[in-house]
Amino acid sequence: MKTIFHAFAKYNQSVNLSILELTEPLSEEQIMMKTKAFFPSIFETMFHNLLSDLFWLTRFKGVFPESKALAGSEVISLDLRGLKKEYEPEYKKLFQHRRQADETISQLIGEIDENQLNSAVKYKNFKGDEVEGLLWKILLQWFNHQTHHRGQISVLLDMIDVKNDYSSMMNRI
Numbered sequence: 548m549k550t551i552f553h554a555f556a557k558y559n560q561s562v563n564l565s566i567l568e569l570t571e572p573l574s575e576e577q578i579m580m581k582t583k584a585f586f587p588s589i590f591e592t593m594f595h596n597l598l599s600d601l602f603w604l605t606r607f608k609g610v611f612p613e614s615k616a617l618a619g620s621e622v623i624s625l626d627l628r629g630l631k632k633e634y635e636p637e638y639k640k641l642f643q644h645r646r647q648a649d650e651t652i653s654q655l656i657g658e659i660d661e662n663q664l665n666s667a668v669k670y671k672n673f674k675g676d677e678v679e680g681l682l683w684k685i686l687l688q689w690f691n692h693q694t695h696h697r698g699q700i701s702v703l704l705d706m707i708d709v710k711n712d713y714s715s716m717m718n719r720i
Contacts, residue, residue, distance in 0.1 A: 549661045554720040555690040556656040560649040565713040567642050577707050589703045596696045600648045601627055606670040616654030622647040
């Protein structure tokens with residue numbers, strides 16, 4: 548099962564890099580353009596994905612206190628509640644943080660032992676409730692969540708005539 552999560556981490560990092568390569572050259576107007584999508588702009592959707600990943604990484608810091616990936620990650624120490632304000636004057640910081648988060652995710656997955664995948668993990672959800680789940684299910688949800696929102700980014704890029712096709716997993720793993 549660990550091989551599968553290595554593949555997801557590699558795919559996740561590769562696809563996010565492709566999205567960055569497509570979005571970094573866009574104008575601020577294009578990145579921030581309001582639509583009727585659930586997250587109303589490319590920026591908002593990318594921000595949601597990053598923020599979600601950073602919350603998971605922060606939760607995992609408590610689960611894996613010995614993790615070198617988490618201990619050495621600058622993005623883990625960001626003020627997640629104030630992060631959006633940090634991006635207001637310089638929204639392209641999100642791109643830098645996305646790269647750092649993806650590297651941390653890949654390193655963390657590399658550190659997880661096969662036996663740990665079936666262990667129960669406790670964490671607090673956004674309501675403050677303590678939740679418990681098997682690590683492999685949590686990781687599967689985590690990567691699936693990313694894929695879901697990258698699909699939304701693809702549609703938003705289509706709306707501004709930016710050609711994109713980063714869905715193929717086979718050539719990325």
